[in-house]
Amino acid sequence: MTHPGVRADSGSTKHRIIAAAFDALATHGYADLSIKAIGDELGQSPSLIYYHFDDKDDLLLALLDFHLAQFTAEYLDGAGADPETNLRAFVDKLLPETVSADKRTFLRVYAELRAQAAQSEAYREKFTKLDSLLVTTVSDFIEAGIEAGQFADVDVPVAAEHLVGLLLYAMQTRATTTRTASISSIRVALDSVLDDLRGEAVRPSS
Template structure:
């Protein structure tokens, strides 16, 4: 049991190092050696846990999107009203300048390849299914509470909510300004409310 735990900890250390390497240098510049350097281990250790750079990156994308989905779902579940759930969802997505910058630098690299690499496409689809489930929960509750437009379909509206969130975060990333992060979050919240509200 102890050996298994150490093995899992080492895998997580390598995944975290891969994330740091991607955030710092970008997809094309990352190799097993740069991942090993960031992890403070030999290239052989990385190769022991992962057959290739691609294997590391597939697991990294799965780990990252799973972590974000879990965090956003937990934040929404703590709230009891549609307004509270929506605010919690957007606040959770706007995790902070440093976290958002690192994640979106890495995530945009993956998205650029998702149309050609089936594994990335599948992971991304599962991530957006999770996002759609959160958005649909918020919308449906708001419709029951009478604060969101009843005619809106969760199937077609839920993806738009995430599109607004990601769009605002990508636009913020392009500004390069930490000071603007809160303003983009607030604008995103206002835009989603405008989309949903009566």
């Protein structure tokens, strides 16, 4: 697994530790993640971690912050084409037809981190913000499309939540099941939702 911006053998020590923590997380899972395992992955002493972070929790929250920022930068940069093209590109980027092993690893780690939100207020806040950001991004695309006359005058928050919901469901499915047929179906469903945005009366009556 490579870490763009936080490569395994370069960057600040803090970033190398975060990268090592990610790899340890991918290998051992959140429940079995130990400071020692992170040190092993880092190839340095576990106690070094305590010079750079207060404790395990501090490190893991920094890890989450880093990856959420990374994710935002990678997927949520407003694109330069017309609204519908931008929206379809966004959907394709979040739900590509196939995923590399690296991306699948990321989806799994991400799924485990999200589950921490069930227990931890701090995690819950971060994932609440992430989801809101996703919905806002999609809402902006839809609104722009309506103003451009590309989309019908739909209920924007509902349509945005609908699209994001299908996307995140598919990502969870990729992380926690082997249901590949589900992904194909969701891609079809997403297409039909996107088509519906263009106008709800495309199909002829009876």
